[in-house]
Amino acid sequence: MLKTVIFFFILNWVLTFKLINGRIFTFEMHHRFSEPVKNWSNSTGKLSHWPLKDSFEYYAVLAHRDRLLRGRKLSGANTTLSFADGNFTFQINSLGFLHYTTVQLGTPGVKFMVALDTGSDLFWVPCDCTKCAPTEGTVYASDFELSIYDPKGSSTSKKVTCSSSLCAQRNQCLGTFSNCPYMVSYMSAQTSTSGILVEDVLHLTTEDGHPDSVEAYVTFGCGQVQSGSFLDVAAPNGLFGLGMEKIAVPSILSQEGLTADSFSMCFGDDGTGRISFGDKGSPDQEETPFNLNPSHPTYNVTVTQIRVGTTLIDGGFTALFDSGTSFTYLVDPTYSNLAVNFHSQTRDSRHPPDSRIPFEYCYDMSPDANASLIPSMSLTMKGGSHFPVYDPIIVISTQVAACSLSFLSFSFLLH
Numbered sequence: 235m236l237k238t239v240i241f242f243f244i245l246n247w248v249l250t251f252k253l254i255n256g257r258i259f260t261f262e263m264h265h266r267f268s269e270p271v272k273n274w275s276n277s278t279g280k281l282s283h284w285p286l287k288d289s290f291e292y293y294a295v296l297a298h299r300d301r302l303l304r305g306r307k308l309s310g311a312n313t314t315l316s317f318a319d320g321n322f323t324f325q326i327n328s329l330g331f332l333h334y335t336t337v338q339l340g341t342p343g344v345k346f347m348v349a350l351d352t353g354s355d356l357f358w359v360p361c362d363c364t365k366c367a368p369t370e371g372t373v374y375a376s377d378f379e380l381s382i383y384d385p386k387g388s389s390t391s392k393k394v395t396c397s398s399s400l401c402a403q404r405n406q407c408l409g410t411f412s413n414c415p416y417m418v419s420y421m422s423a424q425t426s427t428s429g430i431l432v433e434d435v436l437h438l439t440t441e442d443g444h445p446d447s448v449e450a451y452v453t454f455g456c457g458q459v460q461s462g463s464f465l466d467v468a469a470p471n472g473l474f475g476l477g478m479e480k481i482a483v484p485s486i487l488s489q490e491g492l493t494a495d496s497f498s499m500c501f502g503d504d505g506t507g508r509i510s511f512g513d514k515g516s517p518d519q520e521e522t523p524f525n526l527n528p529s530h531p532t533y534n535v536t537v538t539q540i541r542v543g544t545t546l547i548d549g550g551f552t553a554l555f556d557s558g559t560s561f562t563y564l565v566d567p568t569y570s571n572l573a574v575n576f577h578s579q580t581r582d583s584r585h586p587p588d589s590r591i592p593f594e595y596c597y598d599m600s601p602d603a604n605a606s607l608i609p610s611m612s613l614t615m616k617g618g619s620h621f622p623v624y625d626p627i628i629v630i631s632t633q634v635a636a637c638s639l640s641f642l643s644f645s646f647l648l649h
């Protein structure tokens with residue numbers, strides 16, 4: 235939902251992003267059923283025990299484990315770092331189907347449940363609120379304690395002035411040493427955040443055998459005024475921008491010499507996953523290059539072919555890999571080609587148009603529908619790698635008398 239568009243179904247893969255400071259730009263993915271992922275889940279023993287439960291409380295408990303020691307030095311160039319409260323991520327369907335994690339900021343540390351967004355750069359949290367999402371009296375707030383950052387309440391908080399190289403909106407500055415203002419608008423209608431930039435410690439931990447705590451100074455937004463989706467359906471407690479710009483936390487960690495200029499995220503089919511800074515992936519991962527626009531680099535990739543069931547659709551198009559977008563959006567003619575081919579190979583009957591459903595192609599499925607009859611899909615990326623689309627449909631259940639009715643859905647966007 236948050237930024238310019240497109241892929242969502244890549245969610246079930248492990249992704250490694252090599253950032254702008256590196257010489258090679260690759261986009262590597264592990265399918266969740268791949269050997270390395272199975273091995274990883276076997277070795278940690280976690281995947282099989284991961285929950286299906288979609289409650290904040292449960293995930294908070296998960297993410298709050300593993301409190302770590304402080305003070306030792308980082309062990310070398312291969313160090314990977316994750317959040318002090320754990321490398322776990324969790325998808326929350328009621329909050330935009332986005333992936334969230336718990337971060338701890340400031341001294342003493344205050345916890346925030348932030349959405350992970352590869353489609354934007356700035357990390358911001360609600361702070362000195364003029365207009366923030368409610369922290370009480372909402373469904374989500376009853377399950378998770380939402381925080382508000384208070385620069386005065388943290389002994390390590392520093393102001394970021396207009397003279398900082400990270401201050402992008404200097405034309406809005408009152409003076410060289412005044413607070414640096416920021417304002418970011420997102421793709422979703424009227425969704426934005428604004429406030430001032432601040433600097434404080436982000437509590438991290440090394441991921442090797444001897445976890446050490448690492449306190450990295452990062453620059454982030456003190457979000458005083460939020461609008462649109464941020465007030466209710468998404469990221470009520472802040473957004474963690476993972477883009478390629480130098481203000482993004484992965485870039486800052488690399489700039490400070492704490493990690494390599496790369497990170498990885500892995501999202502499992504049960505909605506839980508992990509994030510790791512400095513992870514360079516492994517040689518057996520599939521790769522595809524980024525299309526880099528030097529003035530504003532993004533995770534822009536090229537799809538050369540889509541397979542839908544037995545049909546191959548040619549014609550390359552570019553797409554942004556954006557974990558902050560709830561659904562996948564395709565441009566025409568690819569969208570229409572894919573939809574027509576999907577439809578012709580689908581046996582269920584099409585559901586009549588329904589203004590409550592924001593998708594063009596919906597089907598009625600019987601409660602005992604066989605999901606294996608749904609046409610499978612895979613993508614071929616620039617460079618030739620193939621990526622299966624694990625879960626291309628959304629099943630919406632509706633209680634109608636004694637039976638349940640579901641729809642098979644596509645989403646689309648005119649671009």
Ligand SMILES: *[C@@H]1O[C@H](CO)[C@@H](O)[C@H](O)[C@H]1NC(C)=O
Nearest residue numbers: 268269270271272273274518
């Ligand atoms: C996964 O583990 C198996 C057995 O432990 C090993 O033979 C295999 O090489 C491993 N694969 C990868 C990709 O690490």
Ligand SMILES: *[C@@H]1O[C@H](CO)[C@@H](O)[C@H](O)[C@H]1NC(C)=O
Nearest residue numbers: 268269270272273274275276
């Ligand atoms: C993971 O563990 C299961 C059961 O312990 C085993 O059957 C499977 O081969 C293991 N997979 C890998 C890739 O090591």
Ligand SMILES: *[C@@H]1O[C@H](CO)[C@@H](O)[C@H](O)[C@H]1NC(C)=O
Nearest residue numbers: 309310311312313514515516
């Ligand atoms: C980092 O890891 C790579 C491969 O895993 C290894 O070749 C390299 O020597 C390691 N570098 C350091 C500094 O440990």
Ligand SMILES: *[C@@H]1O[C@H](CO)[C@@H](O)[C@H](O)[C@H]1NC(C)=O
Nearest residue numbers: 278300320321322441508510
């Ligand atoms: C995630 O964190 C757990 C607990 O600290 C650790 O055992 C595991 O190795 C980490 N996972 C990865 C992939 O680094």
Ligand SMILES: *[C@@H]1O[C@H](CO)[C@@H](O)[C@H](O)[C@H]1NC(C)=O
Nearest residue numbers: 525526527534535552553554
């Ligand atoms: C990806 O990059 C190419 C080349 O810079 C550009 O033409 C295209 O519009 C970009 N695609 C998206 C979805 O932004």
